[in-house]
Amino acid sequence: MSWKNVEIEKRGPLAIVTMDRKEKLNAFNPTLMREMTEVARSFHGDQETQAVVLTGPKDYFSAGADLTDTEMWQMDGLTDVQLRDRFYLGVRLSEAWETMPQITVCAIEKLAVGAGVALPLACDWRVMGKGAYLYVPEIKIGLNLQWGAQPRLTRLVGPARAKRIIILCERMYADQALDWGLVDEVAEDGQAKEKAIELALRSTEMPAAAVRMVKEAVNATANALNHVASYADADQSWLTSTMSAAREARKNFGSK
Template sequence: MAEYETLLVERDAELPGLVTVTLHRPEKLNAISGRMHRELQEVCRELADDAEARVVILTGAGRAFSAGADLGGSASDPNRLPLATLQAERSPLRERLRASQGNRTAAALEGLPQVTIGAVNGLAIGGAVVLLACLDLRIAAATAWFSVPEVDLDIPLTWNALPRLMRELGPARTRELVMTCERFTAEQALAWGFVNRVAPEGEALAAARELAGQLLAKDPMALALTKSTCAALAEAMVPAHVTHSDPDYLVLARLLAQERGGRGSTRA
């Protein structure tokens, strides 16, 4: 596979058929930049054509799974503008396209034909929780924690996240977590059905590899057909396309934030 700036992609020498994708910006807590979005989408395109890969693990480097969307701004990187900024000179359609990059990444992960496992080695915030919701199975370290803070950042939760979270957590729990923005622990995630297993600290990836070994021992066609049927059932339960206007909501939130900033924010 190709080499990437923000990802490590490795075929497992001991478990043929297993590919591990590691979010690799540890100095930024693996925050999801525009480049990482593009590289994740590229990896997914490669994997979609890979008949040898049967299980994919997604994890993070260092002490975090991911701190979510990269909110840092840089004049030299148009994909890392501050979240509350919409520059007047940008094309509206270009801005809309940029606002939809998370939707495209989520769809690419969810659409993988392989069985996917999230190995949550540390904190997972915002967009990271969304990406995890796109995977088939999730294992979290006992010390991992989760948060969906978008409303506290004055933006709606986008990336077609709400349908996926409702599938995994149920409507009432999803409403609570995305509206209050409260953290939840690995044990709570286990009790609520968001993660399948909790592993001791530092052992989430090892536990994910063990689970991958179990899956790789199954009949390849039976496993692949079960995966595709489960995916179809999940989409029928709560279709992701109902949130088709997510990019527009995000653009609107940025415009409103810019307007508030110009008049002086009313927030304390």
């Protein structure tokens, strides 16, 4: 199977998924979200692949949601069910990556913004380039943090730090992200992918069935209340996106 924005390279028990929209710094539009969901689901029944590295081009991971994409924000002519389905694209994408049986490692270079932070949070481990930064600006455009990212973020850094990241919209560079537990390794710039591959390959040296069982058990323990905390986060984004303040914020955000 082939996709427009995604390439998969197989190296024995390892798969490397490169997300490259080739425009707008890998900003997520509905097409990219659907493809990345299909890619994740293609591994669910894969008994040969034991680890998956998710990466982007060397110059960036993702600039977040594409605020200029017509399909992303156009609401006229759609039924309520169609609109709700569109707002849940990111939720399903993150769930598909989180529930993959393989160990997943995300390699982040340069920048990861908004949705580009939410997806890595659904992976098992994260590696950042030394000069890269994370940035969650959803509140600036009048939206809540969705895709199930809020409980995942809170679990990793604790409630006070989660509030600071989400509410104050501060850029977080690699050393701080490592200190706060958001990432697991920091690599030299341009080497995040190789460090992620190294980490992923170490997991493939372990008995595959045991690794899958432990991953599922740890996720079941750590994520037990995640759905309770975030089951309606896409509905909340749908609601807040229609507010006048949010519409004005989206219009002005890209010009600042």
